[in-house]
Amino acid sequence: MKKLLPIGLALMMAACAASDKNNETETSLAKAYEKYWYTGISVNQWETASDNNPQTKDWKVIVDNFNWVVAENCMKCEVVHPEQNRYDFTLADQFVDKALSANLKVMGHCLIWHSQCAKWFHYDSDGNLVSADTLKARMKEHITTVMQHFKGRVAAWDVCNECFEDDGAFRNSLFYQILGEDFIKLAFEYAHEADPDAELYYNDYSMNKASKVEAVANFFAPLVKNGLPLTAINMQGHIILDDGAQKIISDYEHSIETIKTVGVKTGFSELDLSVLPNPYGFSGANVSDKFAYRPEMDPYIDSLPAARQLEIDQFWIDFFKMLIKNRDEITRVNFWCLNDGNSWRNDFPIRGRKDYATLFDRDNKPKPTVAKLIELVRNKQ
Numbered sequence: 001m002k003k004l005l006p007i008g009l010a011l012m013m014a015a016c017a018a019s020d021k022n023n024e025t026e027t028s029l030a031k032a033y034e035k036y037w038y039t040g041i042s043v044n045q046w047e048t049a050s051d052n053n054p055q056t057k058d059w060k061v062i063v064d065n066f067n068w069v070v071a072e073n074c075m076k077c078e079v080v081h082p083e084q085n086r087y088d089f090t091l092a093d094q095f096v097d098k099a100l101s102a103n104l105k106v107m108g109h110c111l112i113w114h115s116q117c118a119k120w121f122h123y124d125s126d127g128n129l130v131s132a133d134t135l136k137a138r139m140k141e142h143i144t145t146v147m148q149h150f151k152g153r154v155a156a157w158d159v160c161n162e163c164f165e166d167d168g169a170f171r172n173s174l175f176y177q178i179l180g181e182d183f184i185k186l187a188f189e190y191a192h193e194a195d196p197d198a199e200l201y202y203n204d205y206s207m208n209k210a211s212k213v214e215a216v217a218n219f220f221a222p223l224v225k226n227g228l229p230l231t232a233i234n235m236q237g238h239i240i241l242d243d244g245a246q247k248i249i250s251d252y253e254h255s256i257e258t259i260k261t262v263g264v265k266t267g268f269s270e271l272d273l274s275v276l277p278n279p280y281g282f283s284g285a286n287v288s289d290k291f292a293y294r295p296e297m298d299p300y301i302d303s304l305p306a307a308r309q310l311e312i313d314q315f316w317i318d319f320f321k322m323l324i325k326n327r328d329e330i331t332r333v334n335f336w337c338l339n340d341g342n343s344w345r346n347d348f349p350i351r352g353r354k355d356y357a358t359l360f361d362r363d364n365k366p367k368p369t370v371a372k373l374i375e376l377v378r379n380k381q
């Protein structure tokens with residue numbers, strides 16, 4: 001008679017077989033990498049709308065493939081605080097409530113940013129720039145009101161966004177003109193006071209550039225040493241494939257090492273990969289940079305050549321291999337815009353192009369990239 005296995009061993013073998021089966025069939029990037037980092041995606045207001053907006057079909061793809069979400073626009077100052085004495089959380093609550101009901105965690109984006117900041121924020125009733133004290137009071141009120149509105153529902157915040165130029169200088173924003181560099185420290189202090197449990201991030205683009213990441217690190221290191229409540233530094237990761245894949249990847253690895261010297265972790269907050277020509281040697285995501293449309297800068301109107309897709313796959317495979325190697329420093333890997341159809345890249349830096357910058361195609365089908373990235377960690381953890 002066949003010797004029966006002790007029941008415990010049999011159950012354990014059954015559980016291993018089941019998990020192996022899951023590994024074999026895993027199609028969710030977030031689930032595949034859940035022991036490495038959080039995997040997130042930005043969500044626009046139409047994807048969480050309650051009407052029959054065509055983009056609402058994106059929601060199931062978001063829930064199936066990610067475990068964090070960040071609002072692409074609906075939590076920004078101009079939307080939630082359109083007038084000095086009026087807040088409007090309609091779209092933001094719709095987004096947060098839908099995310100939480102799907103067991104997705106929420107990253108708040110973004111509290112203090114020179115762009116999409118309400119027009120009234122820096123001016124008095126006569127149209128003059130407000131005083132330093134007035135701006136501090138307005139920042140504190142905005143940050144406190146917004147964070148306390150979402151307290152317990154939003155687990156992390158991009159507190160300050162894009163405060164440095166690519167060469168490492170402070171951006172000459174109205175926040176900087178009125179308060180100098182102190183506005184950054186103040187914003188984090190106000191945020192921590194408003195919600196001591198929230199993770200607080202600094203977020204910026206072009207952080208693969210040594211001049212920028214070193215300036216950011218040199219700015220935050222002494223503040224963190226003195227107790228600034230900074231959880232991590234988010235590198236947006238808006239990448240242009242023609243800028244040179246291997247240099248980009250090695251530069252980002254250098255940046256992870258630079259951020260480590262601050263004593264905080266690294267997040268990737270807005271990853272996408274433009275595959276269109278970079279006509280002007282342009283890089284970064286400074287939304288005020290605009291360029292005229294030229295047909296030769298829009299080569300894939302009909303379709304993306306298979307060879308170009310293989311280049312994209314290889315970039316992400318090599319990028320993720322670098323991330324896995326540095327997994328102890330990385331808290332999150334967020335992508336920006338779910339699919340090629342709703343990606344901001346189609347209109348930036350040149351309006352009206354057809355880019356292929358995301359992980360999902362215009363029919364919400366996962367690109368081959370997703371399966372190849374899952375394969376990298378299949379049966380490993």
Ligand code: G3I
Pocket residue numbers: 072073115116161205236270285287344
């Ligand atoms: O909602 C209005 C609509 O009412 C109006 O009819 C329309 C007219 O143009 O504009 C709509 O607002 C647009 C908004 O997106 C919402 O769709 C703005 O024009 C447009 O400029 C804005 O673009 C956003 C961009 O930030 C501007 O700040 C992009 O969607 C968004 O992806 C992008 O995201 C930023 C991150 O927040 C920070 N890091 C860089 C990243 C890319 O720029």
